[in-house]
Every structure is written in structure tokens, then in C-alpha cells.
Amino acid sequence: MNTAIRRRSAYVCRSCTQSLQRQLRRTYASATAQPDIYDVVCVGGGPAGLSLLTALRANPVTAHLRIALVEAQDLAKTKSWKLPPNKFSNRCSSLTPSSASFLDQIGAWSHLERDRVQAYQEMQVWDGVTGARIEFDWAPGAAPAAGTTIAYMNENLNLTSGLLKRIEELGGVSVFDNAKVEKIAYGEETEDVDLREWPVVHLSGGKQLSARLLVGADGANSPVRSFAGIEARGWDYNRHGVVATLEMEGEGWGGEHLKTAYQRFLPTGPVAMLPLPGNHCTLVWSTTPTNASRLKSLSAKDFIATVNAAFRLSPTDLEYMHTQESGQAEEYSWRLEHTPLDYRTIPQTAVGVQEGTVASFPLKLRHADTYIAERVALVGDAAHTIHPLAGQGLNQGQGDVQSLAKAIEYAVGHGQDIGVTMALEPYASERYAANHLLLGVCDKLHKLYSVGSGPLVPLRSVGLNAVNALGPLKSFFMNQAAGNGIKVF
Amino acid sequence: MEVTLRRTAAAIARNNNGLRPAAAALTAAPSSRHFSLSSLTRPPPNYPGHVPLTRIEKAALAIGSGLMSLRDPRRGDLIAAFAEATATPYFIYRLRDAMLASPTGRRILRDRPRITSTSLNLPHLRSLPPGSVGRTYVAWLDREGVSPDTRSAVRYIDDAECAYVMQRYRECHDFYHALTGLPVVREGEVALKAFEFANTLLPMTGLSVFAAATLKRSERKRFGDIYLPWALRNGLRAAEVINVYWEEQLERDVGELRRELGVEPPPDLRDIRKREREERRRRKEEQAARDGGV
Numbered sequence: 001m002n003t004a005i006r007r008r009s010a011y012v013c014r015s016c017t018q019s020l021q022r023q024l025r026r027t028y029a030s031a032t033a034q035p036d037i038y039d040v041v042c043v044g045g046g047p048a049g050l051s052l053l054t055a056l057r058a059n060p061v062t063a064h065l066r067i068a069l070v071e072a073q074d075l076a077k078t079k080s081w082k083l084p085p086n087k088f089s090n091r092c093s094s095l096t097p098s099s100a101s102f103l104d105q106i107g108a109w110s111h112l113e114r115d116r117v118q119a120y121q122e123m124q125v126w127d128g129v130t131g132a133r134i135e136f137d138w139a140p141g142a143a144p145a146a147g148t149t150i151a152y153m154n155e156n157l158n159l160t161s162g163l164l165k166r167i168e169e170l171g172g173v174s175v176f177d178n179a180k181v182e183k184i185a186y187g188e189e190t191e192d193v194d195l196r197e198w199p200v201v202h203l204s205g206g207k208q209l210s211a212r213l214l215v216g217a218d219g220a221n222s223p224v225r226s227f228a229g230i231e232a233r234g235w236d237y238n239r240h241g242v243v244a245t246l247e248m249e250g251e252g253w254g255g256e257h258l259k260t261a262y263q264r265f266l267p268t269g270p271v272a273m274l275p276l277p278g279n280h281c282t283l284v285w286s287t288t289p290t291n292a293s294r295l296k297s298l299s300a301k302d303f304i305a306t307v308n309a310a311f312r313l314s315p316t317d318l319e320y321m322h323t324q325e326s327g328q329a330e331e332y333s334w335r336l337e338h339t340p341l342d343y344r345t346i347p348q349t350a351v352g353v354q355e356g357t358v359a360s361f362p363l364k365l366r367h368a369d370t371y372i373a374e375r376v377a378l379v380g381d382a383a384h385t386i387h388p389l390a391g392q393g394l395n396q397g398q399g400d401v402q403s404l405a406k407a408i409e410y411a412v413g414h415g416q417d418i419g420v421t422m423a424l425e426p427y428a429s430e431r432y433a434a435n436h437l438l439l440g441v442c443d444k445l446h447k448l449y450s451v452g453s454g455p456l457v458p459l460r461s462v463g464l465n466a467v468n469a470l471g472p473l474k475s476f477f478m479n480q481a482a483g484n485g486i487k488v489f
Numbered sequence: 490m491e492v493t494l495r496r497t498a499a500a501i502a503r504n505n506n507g508l509r510p511a512a513a514a515l516t517a518a519p520s521s522r523h524f525s526l527s528s529l530t531r532p533p534p535n536y537p538g539h540v541p542l543t544r545i546e547k548a549a550l551a552i553g554s555g556l557m558s559l560r561d562p563r564r565g566d567l568i569a570a571f572a573e574a575t576a577t578p579y580f581i582y583r584l585r586d587a588m589l590a591s592p593t594g595r596r597i598l599r600d601r602p603r604i605t606s607t608s609l610n611l612p613h614l615r616s617l618p619p620g621s622v623g624r625t626y627v628a629w630l631d632r633e634g635v636s637p638d639t640r641s642a643v644r645y646i647d648d649a650e651c652a653y654v655m656q657r658y659r660e661c662h663d664f665y666h667a668l669t670g671l672p673v674v675r676e677g678e679v680a681l682k683a684f685e686f687a688n689t690l691l692p693m694t695g696l697s698v699f700a701a702a703t704l705k706r707s708e709r710k711r712f713g714d715i716y717l718p719w720a721l722r723n724g725l726r727a728a729e730v731i732n733v734y735w736e737e738q739l740e741r742d743v744g745e746l747r748r749e750l751g752v753e754p755p756p757d758l759r760d761i762r763k764r765e766r767e768e769r770r771r772r773k774e775e776q777a778a779r780d781g782g783v
Contacts, residue, residue, distance in 0.1 A: 316589045320595065
């Protein structure tokens with residue numbers, strides 16, 4: 001019977017034979033359950049996993065692949081995610097224009113709630129110890145034709161919800177949400193198929209998914225990565241990222257159409273104030289675990305004062321304020337009188353913090369030894385975890401997905417098996433070095449700026465001032481950051 | 490100084506007008522611009538008594554006052570000017586940050602207390618038990634015949650808060666004498682300055698140590714053998730003494746405070762000097778007796 005189909009398959013498209021095969025199997029199923037075979041099984045319904053599935057479904061070459069998504073959380077809840085216009089989630093990421101254009105290409109960008117996405121055009125980055133500063137602002141006439149947007153600030157939930165809506169629109173993805181992955185193991189040999197080298201995902205409830213290609217988009221503690229026996233190396237920074245959604249005194253110095261991102265490097269870690277629509281901002285403050293838990297325990301008034309102090313007062317003052325159990329607001333107003341400031345170069349004053357948005361997460365660096373194994377590919381945080389100081393984590397994941405989707409497209413187009421290492425190799429070779437470079441740069445920046453005193457401090461300030469003064473070099477960096485310059489990384 | 494410079498400029502302008510009115514009118518604009526680059530357009534003071542100086546002026550003040558105060562260490566005004574001219578960059582900020590890092594230091598900066606004969610109740614201090622900080626301090630004032638009012642106001646430090654730090658250091662100097670028990674004679678002063686240098690890092694205190702060169706040979710030897718090692722060791726080891734809120738410590742036992750700060754009392758300089766004087770006299774008498782005997 002099988003030979004009959006195989007002979008016929010020369011004249012019928014593969015998906016048709018597959019469905020026929022399935023029908024036949026279902027009809028003549030023997031006592032042992034037939035394995036449920038998918039071309040792509042993606043574990044993890046975060047931004048990276050969902051983007052990959054969207055990219056595969058949106059591309060006519062790969063649209064016929066049989067795809068499954070496994071996610072532990074309830075995706076219906078994520079899809080119907082909705083917040084009032086004056087409330088913002090505390091988990092936000094920056095999307096570079098190249099990530100945004102990829103999302104647009106796969107048709108997801110229009111499914112995002114666009115009035116919750118905030119573009120910013122300028123950046124102010126400075127050294128908290130010496131005040132040395134680099135200003136990423138567009139000189140009149142120097143703005144590139146591609147647009148002056150450095151990046152877009154966006155809530156992660158807005159992105160995942162938009163991607164889910166796009167996937168629903170495209171259809172054809174078997175979604176297994178609220179599903180716990182019990183184990184991942186190799187399959188067995190039956191009379192029809194030999195799955196001994198194919199990964200099988202065992203879900204709670206007994207469902208088993210056999211994968212031609214198993215994609216691990218399942219985060220930093222990736223079960224797929226452990227299944228593949230790929231080691232992720234790196235270190236913990238012994239820092240926590242404190243996030244919060246803040247209300248500012250205004251829409252920013254440049255008004256609604258010229259938004260600025262601010263980042264100050266303190267010896268404990270960088271603190272960043274990133275613009276959201278209206279008079280909202282999102283805070284990402286990398287600091288010691290002790291400081292982070294102190295920040296989370298503060299009253300709203302003292303928390304806001306400490307945040308404002310982080311962009312204004314000296315590291316000495318901040319260090320003292322972190323030792324206080326309360327009373328930061330009063331301390332801040334006293335020290336502000338004695339601190340000379342140029343108001344145009346720092347964010348506007350925060351006046352409120354959205355209730356329940358102060359949270360923290362540990363920062364670490366991890367890089368998997370490889371992104372691919374036989375029938376396994378890792379994307380996003382499963383492959384690498386980066387320090388958030390450059391806001392590149394999510395963009396790296398988007399870069400991975402774009403590259404992996406391209407590799408799969410090539411393999412399908414050339415009749416290759418999409419699961420073999422040979423087919424996945426272009427993905428690994430395109431992304432590994434680029435990600436490694438970015439991980440290293442952010443790691444070194446973190447280390448360079450963790451120094452509070454000594455000869456390194458004046459040296460790094462001279463360097464920063466020099467880059468700031470060299471116009472062409474600076475616009476090169478800006479175009480790199482915006483992703484519309486020459487492709488170097 | 491500011492006033493005299495202004496007056497000179499006005500005089501030059503007047504003279505020009507008197508001599509060559511037409512030429513003066515022609516050159517008035519460039520010449521005024523030339524002067525505007527110098528000290529004539531001084532910014533307004535940042536605090537009462539502040540004299541804003543340009544960098545060059547500060548450097549000149551530092552060199553001049555430094556050299557002259559080495560020549561005549563009794564010129565307190567020059568030492569003060571030197572201290573202020575060399576406190577920036579870095580040093581006074583470091584000292585201010587040392588204060589800001591300590592809860593007591595912050596409280597001092599917030600209250601900005603001044604130490605004068607009126608702010609301290611001297612008769613009350615005399616009534617305190619012996620061994621208390623206040624009694625030791627006032628006994629020291631009486632013994633040396635000095636008053637807390639002899640400290641001049643800070644003028645050349647631009648930042649108001651840093652100016653206060655310098656003022657506070659200056660006014661606390663007498664308490665350091667009381668804390669260490671070093672007398673105001675030149676030898677004691679130099680030893681205390683070495684202690685302060687190791688503790689505060691202010692350049693003036695470091696320069697003052699060079700005054701050791703002007704000591705007598707025996708004093709210099711004693712300084713090198715006993716007081717300099719003591720000063721450096723204790724200055725570095727002790728907590729920042731600028732962070733002591735002296736006004737609140739007056740009733741405490743000075744030994745307890747020393748232990749808290751980590752300061753060992755140096756050998757009593759007055760005792761040593763007295764013993765040596767007696768020794769010399771005794772030797773002289775012996776010599777005289779021997780001479781008389783022969």
C-alpha cells in the first residue's frame with residue numbers, strides 16, 4: 001500500500017500525499033497509535049517562536065509545512081490582551097527598524113496596536129561618574145532618507161498578541177497551549193516509520209508530537225536545548241533589572257514627535273528611561289540585587305524620588321539613598337538643590353509610577369555552544385541571553401528567526417529535509433558570530449562602566465567624548481543602531 | 490582685587506579719552522571685548538563672600554600663596570588662600586563625597602553648623618568633666634591662648650557646598666588638636682597637618698608637611714622618627730574625621746571617641762620637649778659643675 005502511494009507521489013504534490021498518507025493511516029490504523037508527525041514543532045510561544053511560525057506561514061514556499069506550537073501559557077488570554085490607553089505593561093522591548101520591517105514583511109506589524117508603539121529619534125547616554133556624554137541627535141540635514149527612528153518601544157505583550165492575531169489570520173498552525181512539556185525524547189521504530197532519530201515532544205495529557213524539525217524558542221532554561229545536549233555558557237552579572245511604568249511631567253522635551261531615550265551608566269549598572277506614548281516612560285534599571293529589592297519595597301513617592309535621583313544625583317548620593325528604608329523623597333529634594341544640572345540633557349521628572357509595575361529579573365549572559373543539532377534549532381533566549389543595556393535581546397531573536405526562516409525556505413525550495421544539520425547550517429553560520437559579537441560588546445560595556453573610580457574612569461570619558469565629537473563616526477553608530485546603515489554585524 | 494581691577498580699567502578708559510578721544514572711540518569696541526575675556530566680567534558670586542576666579546587666576550594664587558606661606562608659615566591668610574586654590578579639581582569633591590557617604594556627614598552638610606565662640610558655650614565646656622571632648626577642647630584653647638573665631642571665611646571655592654566643606658574642615662582644625670593633643674607650636678602643627686593630609690587628602694595639608702624642613706634638626710629627627718609615622722598611620726587608618734559632628738560629641742569621653750575613630754594618641758609633644766629641655770639644663774649644669782670642679 002505504501003509503495004503504491006510512493007509511486008504516485010511523483011505526480012502529486014507532497015502535502016497532498018502527506019494528507020492522503022494520514023488519511024490512509026487513520027483508516028487502517030493498527031493497534032499501536034500512529035505517530036503524529038509535524039514538519040516543525042516550535043516549543044515556546046514568545047516573540048521569537050511566534051515570529052518564526054508567522055514567517056513560515058506567511059511565506060508561500062513554506063506555507064504548506066505542517067506546523068505545531070507548544071506553549072505552557074494560555075494563548076487565548078495573550079491574544080485578547082488589552083489595556084486602557086493610559087496603562088502600559090512593564091515588560092517593554094525596543095524594536096529596531098530592521099526588526100520592525102521584518103515584522104511588517106511577515107504581515108504582523110499591522111496587527112500590533114500601533115498607538116501603543118512609540119518611536120524614538122534621539123538618545124542621550126552618559127557616564128554617571130564623570131558626566132561624559134554621547135548625544136545621538138540628528139544634525140539638521142544629516143537625517144537619513146530611511147527615517148530618523150532609532151528604535152520603537154513596544155510592550156512585549158503587544159507584540160505577542162499581534163503575532164497571534166496574524167497567525168490566526170494565516171491559519172494552519174496546530175496550537176497546543178496550556179500544555180506542559182513532560183519530556184522530549186527520540187521516537188521509536190514502527191512498521192511504517194523509523195523515528196529513532198526524530199525528537200518527540202510528550203505533552204501532559206499524553207499527546208505526542210514528532211518533529212522533523214524541533215525549534216527551541218523556549219527561553220533561557222530551554223528544555224529543547226537540554227534535550228539536544230547543547231551547553232549554554234556564560235555568567236550571571238549579579239545584577240537585577242528593575243522595570244516599571246512611569247508617568248512623566250510631560251511628553252518629553254521634544255514633544256510628541258521627537259522622543260528621546262536616556263541612559264545613564266552608574267557604577268552599579270545602567271539606568272534607562274525609554275519613551276512610551278504620551279507622558280509615559282518605561283524604566284529599566286540594572287542594579288545590585290540588594291538595591292533592587294530595596295527599590296521594590298519603597299513607597300510610590302520614595303520610588304519616584306529614587307528614580308529621578310538616578311538620572312540626576314551623584315553615585316554617592318544614590319548609594320546613600322539605597323541604604324535608606326524610606327525618606328528618599330525628602331533626601332532627593334535636598335540634594336537636588338546642590339546638584340548643578342542641564343535639564344535639556346536629562347529626562348523630564350517622573351511624577352508617578354503605575355501601580356504594580358515595579359518588578360525585577362536577574363541579568364545574565366548565556367550563549368549556547370551551537371544553535372543547531374540534528375533536527376533541532378534554537379532561537380531567541382534559548383540560544384543567547386544578553387545584558388539589556390543596548391536593548392538588543394528581542395532584536396537578536398528577530399534576527400535569528402529571519403535567518404532560520406530563510407534557511408528553511410531554501411531547504412524546502414531545494415527539496416532538502418528541513419531537519420538535517422546541512423539545511424540548518426546557513427542559519428547558525430549567519431547568526432552565531434553576529435550574536436556573539438553583540439553579546440561581547442554589551443558585556444564589555446557593562447564591565448567598563450561598573451568601575452566607579454581609578455584610571456579607567458577618565459579614559460572611558462575621553463573615549464566617549466571623542467566619539468561624541470567625531471560626527472561621521474557617531475552617525476555611523478547611529479545608523480548601525482537604527483539598522484539602516486551598511487551591514488557590518 | 491576685583492574692585493582694584495575694575496578701577497584700573499576705568500582709569501585706562503579715562504586716560505584714553507583724555508589723550509586721544511577719536512582713537513579711543515574707534516578702538517572702544519575691540520578693547521572692551523579684550524577686557525571682557527579677562528577678569529572684568531566676573532560672574533556673580535555663588536554665595537556671600539565668594540570671589541569667582543578664572544583657572545589662570547587660581548593657578549597664580551596657588552603658586553604665589555604657596556611660596557609665600559612656605560617662607561612665612563605664620564601667614565594664616567596665605568595658607569587659607571592656598572588651601573582654597575588647590576582644593577579643586579578633585580580634592581574637595583572627594584572630601585564632600587566622603588561626607589555624603591556617611592549619615593553624620595550628610596547631616597552636617599544639611600545643617601551647615603558653624604563653630605564660633607558664640608555657637609559653643611565655652612563656660613559650659615569648662616564645667617564638663619575632665620576627659621570629655623568639650624573640656625579637652627576648651628582646655629586646649631585656654632592653654633594655647635587661641636579662640637575659635639580666628640578662622641577666616643572661604644572665598645575662592647566656586648561650589649557653595651564645597652566651600653562649606655572647606656570652612657568646616659578649617660573650623661574643626663582646633664578640634665583635631667584636641668583629639669590628638671598636639672600643640673600649636675610649629676612641630677605639633679606640622680605633625681597634625683601630616684595627619685590631616687593622610688586623612689583628608691587636601692593638598693594644602695600636604696604642602697604644610699614640607700614646613701618640616703624649617704624645623705630645628707632635633708625636632709626634624711623627632712618628627713621623622715615619631716610623629717610622621719604616627720600621622721600617616723593614624724590618618725589613613727582612622728575614619729574620616731570630617732564626619733564627626735563635634736557639637737554633639739562635646740560631652741563624650743575623648744578616649745572613647747579616639748577609639749571609635751581609630752586614632753591612637755601620639756606621645757605628648759609638650760612632655761617630650763619639657764623632658765628634653767630639663768635634660769639639656771641638667772647636662773649643662775653637670776658640665777658647669779665639672780668645669781667648676783676642675
